[in-house]
Amino acid sequence: MNKISRLKAAGSRSVDEITGGRRLRRMRKADWSRRLVQENHLTVDDLIWPIFIIEGRNTREPIAAMPGVFRLTPDLAVKEAERAARLGIPAIATFPNVDMKFRDQTGSHILDADNIINRVTRAIKDAVPEIGIITDAALDPFTSHGHDGILRDGIIVNDETVEQVAAAAVLQAAAGADIIAPSDMMDGRIGAIRDALDANGFSDVAIMSYATKFASAFYGPYREAIGTSGLLKGDKKTYYIDHANSDEAVREAEQDLAEGTDMLMVKPGLPYLDIIRRLKDEFQMPTFAYQVSGEYSMIKAASANGWIDGDKVMMESLLAFKRAGCDGILTYFAPQVAEMLKGR
Numbered sequence: 001m002n003k004i005s006r007l008k009a010a011g012s013r014s015v016d017e018i019t020g021g022r023r024l025r026r027m028r029k030a031d032w033s034r035r036l037v038q039e040n041h042l043t044v045d046d047l048i049w050p051i052f053i054i055e056g057r058n059t060r061e062p063i064a065a066m067p068g069v070f071r072l073t074p075d076l077a078v079k080e081a082e083r084a085a086r087l088g089i090p091a092i093a094t095f096p097n098v099d100m101k102f103r104d105q106t107g108s109h110i111l112d113a114d115n116i117i118n119r120v121t122r123a124i125k126d127a128v129p130e131i132g133i134i135t136d137a138a139l140d141p142f143t144s145h146g147h148d149g150i151l152r153d154g155i156i157v158n159d160e161t162v163e164q165v166a167a168a169a170v171l172q173a174a175a176g177a178d179i180i181a182p183s184d185m186m187d188g189r190i191g192a193i194r195d196a197l198d199a200n201g202f203s204d205v206a207i208m209s210y211a212t213k214f215a216s217a218f219y220g221p222y223r224e225a226i227g228t229s230g231l232l233k234g235d236k237k238t239y240y241i242d243h244a245n246s247d248e249a250v251r252e253a254e255q256d257l258a259e260g261t262d263m264l265m266v267k268p269g270l271p272y273l274d275i276i277r278r279l280k281d282e283f284q285m286p287t288f289a290y291q292v293s294g295e296y297s298m299i300k301a302a303s304a305n306g307w308i309d310g311d312k313v314m315m316e317s318l319l320a321f322k323r324a325g326c327d328g329i330l331t332y333f334a335p336q337v338a339e340m341l342k343g344r
């Protein structure tokens with residue numbers, strides 16, 4: 001007698017006795033039955049596509065740490081927005097790589113109505129009015145030190161930054177932005193932006209707060225993309241949330257809702273699914289995740305090495321956001337995913 005049958009002889013129960021006949025594999029047996037009981041779905045309606053913008057004409061600059069992602073000149077950004085609209089992607093989010101000559105200690109160029117971000121918004125609105133445009137009102141692409149706020153004597157000054165961010169939001173709305181998404185994490189920015197938008201006739205412009213933005217190393221490739229990696233001294237721990245904290249993230253979201261945000265965002269994405277679930281359960285508000293640059297790059301790098309199936313991991317990671325409670329995801333994979341979903 002071998003070991004197994006000896007154990008059985010000793011009187012172990014049958015599987016049916018153990019499970020009470022409840023066999024969970026029953027519904028997994030075929031593609032049709034798996035599709036029938038599938039709980040969460042990813043569709044093109046879930047996608048927001050972040051794109052990088054640079055001055056010039058007819059040029060797409062590769063970003064070394066983000067294979068397949070480019071800095072686009074305004075004319076090409078318009079073309080890509082047209083492609084996104086054709087694919088059915090609801091919205092794009094723009095991030096500028098600002099010419100060094102326009103960066104200064106206070107990020108003053110964000111208050112130029114004709115800066116690259118506002119020009120691109122106008123051009124896209126003009127050519128593709130049906131796509132939603134999300135702009136970031138944070139100062140980091142415009143500061144000479146890469147911080148999201150005004151830096152004085154080694155301190156990011158909160159209230160003065162909020163004033164500037166709110167003024168920038170009004171200019172972005174005037175250029176045609178549909179959603180202002182401030183990523184700077186200054187206290188009071190949501191309420192100040194809401195007031196400023198309303199006072200200037202933009203009460204229909206929405207706010208998507210980066211409510212829970214964590215101090216994270218996953219932003220590395222993004223800083224190469226917008227050219228802040230060489231500039232940034234120190235870290236952003238005095239304004240982003242400590243990534244060890246979860247209750248604090250709920251308090252941040254609660255505060256932003258009280259100040260008037262229409263939507264919540266969790267950033268980074270995949271390592272923070274617990275936060276997404278908590279916010280969705282707690283507030284039942286439109287909730288988004290930002291699958292950030294480092295998450296994108298990790299999938300691309302492992303895939304390029306043949307270590308994972310990149311397409312499958314991409315789709316699995318995005319569905320995980322839906323399962324966690326997301327209504328949508330900002331992802332650099334957006335056009336690729338939209339193409340794949342179309343092909344189904």
Ligand code: PBG
Pocket residue numbers: 136138139140148183184218219220221222223236291292293294
């Ligand atoms: C800063 C900002 C960051 C990202 C977008 N805006 C983080 C940072 O540079 O600290 C990250 C986006 C990404 O990593 O994809 N306001």
